[in-house]
Amino acid sequence: MSSLRKYVFWFIPGSQDLYGPEALEQVEINAKKIAEAFDNDPNIPGKVMCKPVVWMQTMTLIAQVS
Numbered sequence: 001m002s003s004l005r006k007y008v009f010w011f012i013p014g015s016q017d018l019y020g021p022e023a024l025e026q027v028e029i030n031a032k033k034i035a036e037a038f039d040n041d042p043n044i045p046g047k048v049m050c051k052p053v054v055w056m057q058t059m060t061l062i063a064q065v066s
Helices: 002-006 021-040 056-065
Strands: 008-011 047-050
Parallel strands (some): 008 047
16 A cells, blocks of 8 residues: 555545535535545545535536546
8 A cells, every 4th residue: 555655635525506605615614624534544545635626517527528
């Protein structure tokens, strides 16, 4: 696993905008906390970086590309 330490892993949270901007802001806050906990976990190799919240439409587009 030591070979993975040089990598950065992205934590990409997804949500829908059905519940308004306050809910999306809370998703972002929670996602940052989760990514930080992963990044500080010695059992997880590499760095974990939180990326911005993507909406369901964005996730659908990503699925079409892969």
